[in-house]
Amino acid sequence: MKKYIDQGKNDTRSGFGAGLAELGRTNPNVVALCADLVGSLKMEKFIEENPERFFQIGIAEANMMGIAAGLTIGGKIPFTGTFANFSTGRVYDQIRQSIAYSDKNVKICASHAGVTLGEDGATHQILEDLGLMKMLPGMTVINTCDYNQTKAATIAIAEHHGPVYLRFGRPKVANFTPVDQKFEIGKAVMLNEGTDVTIVATGHLVWEALIAAENLEKQGISAEVINIHTIKPLDGEAVLKSVKKTGCIVTAEEHNYLGGLGESISGFLATTQPTPQEFVATKDTFGESGTPEQLMDKYGLNNKAIENAVVSVLKRK
Amino acid sequence: MPKLQELQDLTVQVRRDILRMVHKVNSGHPGGSLGCTEFIVALYNEIMELKDEFDMDGKGEDLFFLSNGHISPVFYSVLARKGYFPVDELNTFRLIDSRLQGHPTTHEGLPGVRIASGSLGQGMSVALGAAQAKKLNKDSNIVYTLHGDGELQEGQNWEAIMYAAGKKVDNIIATIDYNGQQIDGATEDVLPMGDLKKKFEAFGWEVLEIKEGNDLEAILKGMKEAKSKTGKGKPVCVLLHTIMGHGVDFMMYTHAWHGKAPNDEQLATALAQNSETLGDY
Numbered sequence: 001m002k003k004y005i006d007q008g009k010n011d012t013r014s015g016f017g018a019g020l021a022e023l024g025r026t027n028p029n030v031v032a033l034c035a036d037l038v039g040s041l042k043m044e045k046f047i048e049e050n051p052e053r054f055f056q057i058g059i060a061e062a063n064m065m066g067i068a069a070g071l072t073i074g075g076k077i078p079f080t081g082t083f084a085n086f087s088t089g090r091v092y093d094q095i096r097q098s099i100a101y102s103d104k105n106v107k108i109c110a111s112h113a114g115v116t117l118g119e120d121g122a123t124h125q126i127l128e129d130l131g132l133m134k135m136l137p138g139m140t141v142i143n144t145c146d147y148n149q150t151k152a153a154t155i156a157i158a159e160h161h162g163p164v165y166l167r168f169g170r171p172k173v174a175n176f177t178p179v180d181q182k183f184e185i186g187k188a189v190m191l192n193e194g195t196d197v198t199i200v201a202t203g204h205l206v207w208e209a210l211i212a213a214e215n216l217e218k219q220g221i222s223a224e225v226i227n228i229h230t231i232k233p234l235d236g237e238a239v240l241k242s243v244k245k246t247g248c249i250v251t252a253e254e255h256n257y258l259g260g261l262g263e264s265i266s267g268f269l270a271t272t273q274p275t276p277q278e279f280v281a282t283k284d285t286f287g288e289s290g291t292p293e294q295l296m297d298k299y300g301l302n303n304k305a306i307e308n309a310v311v312s313v314l315k316r317k
Numbered sequence: 318m319p320k321l322q323e324l325q326d327l328t329v330q331v332r333r334d335i336l337r338m339v340h341k342v343n344s345g346h347p348g349g350s351l352g353c354t355e356f357i358v359a360l361y362n363e364i365m366e367l368k369d370e371f372d373m374d375g376k377g378e379d380l381f382f383l384s385n386g387h388i389s390p391v392f393y394s395v396l397a398r399k400g401y402f403p404v405d406e407l408n409t410f411r412l413i414d415s416r417l418q419g420h421p422t423t424h425e426g427l428p429g430v431r432i433a434s435g436s437l438g439q440g441m442s443v444a445l446g447a448a449q450a451k452k453l454n455k456d457s458n459i460v461y462t463l464h465g466d467g468e469l470q471e472g473q474n475w476e477a478i479m480y481a482a483g484k485k486v487d488n489i490i491a492t493i494d495y496n497g498q499q500i501d502g503a504t505e506d507v508l509p510m511g512d513l514k515k516k517f518e519a520f521g522w523e524v525l526e527i528k529e530g531n532d533l534e535a536i537l538k539g540m541k542e543a544k545s546k547t548g549k550g551k552p553v554c555v556l557l558h559t560i561m562g563h564g565v566d567f568m569m570y571t572h573a574w575h576g577k578a579p580n581d582e583q584l585a586t587a588l589a590q591n592s593e594t595l596g597d598y
Contacts, residue, residue: 031453055449058483063442063476070446073431074454075374078446093436094473098443102423102433 001217002192004176004210007148012168012204013111015147017042019154020079020109024050027077027158033068034081035061040170041081041111061086065094069104077158078106084113084167085126088133099163100136107157108133112170113143114254115282115299116204116292125287131259133165134232140185141232143167143253143261145206147175149229152183160185167203169254171292174207177227186230188238194224197310198242198249202228202261205252205280205301212306223310231261236268243269248276248317250309254301257281276316278309324533326594327398328358332564333597334394334407336587339578342411345419348574349465350391352496352531352559356463357395359536364544366458371401371428379458380447382432384440385465385494386420387576392430393417397598401429404598438471440464441491445481448489459547462491467499470508475520481552482521490543492555495530498572517554530559565590 023030024046032046033055047054057064061082068078080087087110099106110129117125134141140162144150150168157164192213201209206227213223224242228235243249251262262279269275282299296302331354339345365379383392390410397404409415416425420435432443440462448460468474481489493513501507517524523546527539539555546553561575562568565587579587
């Protein structure tokens with residue numbers, strides 16, 4: 001199996017902050033907005049270097065989404081920053097009407113997604129955001145897996161014209177994708193070729209999928225691991241090619257099984273290549289307080305859960 | 318400056334357009350549209366500095382955002398008669414495959430529209446973004462908005478109102494259609510909003526009132542004064558006192574025609590009170 005090296009644990013939100021800072025230096029049209037969470041979103045560098053292009057909105061996310069939509073009128077490329085919960089559920093209608101339906105070039109950048117937000121608990125741990133965002137016509141939905149990928153994605157979405165939801169998180173996790181990667185929106189990344197089962201993972205579950213694949217190899221199971229960072233548009237071709245070879249699939253994400261990546265894939269495969277599938281995702285539940293590791297374990301979102309899902313799905317081939 | 322008579326003629330013709338549009342499809346919102354006819358006519362034909370051709374970015378011209386999107390009939394009629402799209406297209410209002418959706422949208426590419434509106438309370442935030450983009454672009458033009466008074470019951474407005482003053486967005490003139498009516502009745506009965514002038518002032522806005530909001534001369538004078546208040550560190554609010562359904566006697570002073578179209582007989586009566594001036598579409 002292909003070996004991946006952790007270049008040093010880091011948080012995906014810092015990848016966003018680094019990407020935004022670089023955009024500040026390279027793209028004069030990029031502006032940033034924040035609803036009183038500058039430190040949490042790691043936006044300090046951009047602000048320090050481009051104070052005139054930063055808008056501190058205060059604790060008023062609905063207003064922030066509207067202002068972002070308005071800033072596009074005049075050619076700006078606004079990046080909004082707040083927690084995933086306040087980036088989506090709290091402001092759904094503002095995004096729907098003023099951004100998505102109005103075809104505005106706004107980049108909604110959302111940190112602290114999922115249960116790995118940790119101790120703050122379920123009020124802040126959104127597990128429905130991918131579903132909310134992918135249902136909006138015209139919205140591109142991205143969930144990155146590590147620091148390097150998040151930085152590359154942040155830079156890439158500035159070049160894409162149209163609304164984008166970019167989801168990342170709080171904890172420091174393995175940083176294993178190439179530092180100089182080119183981020184292609186809508187293109188799956190093949191991490192490990194295998195023949196018995198396809199594991200498709202997004203966000204923090206990608207590293208867990210690689211650990212699971214290593215453990216499975218020791219048991220004589222050859223797992224293909226694909227990183228789907230773009231939930232929408234979905235790289236169906238990559239999924240189809242893989243399941244035609246393996247005959248079964250496990251999807252893994254830090255999100256409710258309703259509305260997430262797994263649901264997108266099952267919907268796609270139902271009409272192209274019906275395939276036995278297991279979902280590593282939360283099972284229609286809210287989260288709770290705890291450490292990220294405890295929560296990933298309790299809610300079945302780690303390498304152990306992926307291994308179990310593989311064992312189950314292999315029996316259904 | 319177009320002669321006042323020309324603006325008056327256009328106002329009457331726009332009124333006819335509104336009535337015929339909503340009658341044809343037996344749906345739409347004539348009350349607020351009629352109440353704001355003088356204002357939108359004056360805005361587009363006298364008050365705003367506009368370029369000849371429409372482009373989305375609107376650099377180097379004044380911008381207008383209609384937040385209370387349900388009064389789309391008056392917006393569409395004024396845009397068409399200003400030359401943004403063919404007047405005949407008013408025939409397609411609310412019909413399948415039309416660019417003239419029930420509520421305004423950019424989605425169908427209708428020239429003159431820069432944001433979708435209809436779900437209330439969002440227009441001021443958008444306008445603030447556009448106003449700040451103008452500042453970044455060193456564009457000295459102004460951003461105008463229109464909001465229903467009942468629309469101010471939506472909380473997002475107050476986020477925007479607080480922000481505008483706090484951040485000194487002084488290149489915006491937000492006008493409130495102060496007709497005192499909303500779908501379920503008088504705003505005083507549905508949800509009293511207190512003293513709007515004092516509220517805006519307390520939030521740090523410059524506030525002007527146009528008491529005769531259906532009088533073209535009063536509107537021109539009031540908006541000229543409003544413009545003179547821009548660029549001085551404060552956002553500017555205009556409380557435009559209008560009469561819902563203005564120009565059609567049986568539609569005035571009531572919320573009954575907020576979202577109801579006239580029948581054949583009512584249309585004939587209403588049109589008789591507004592004789593054709595510039596030619597029906």
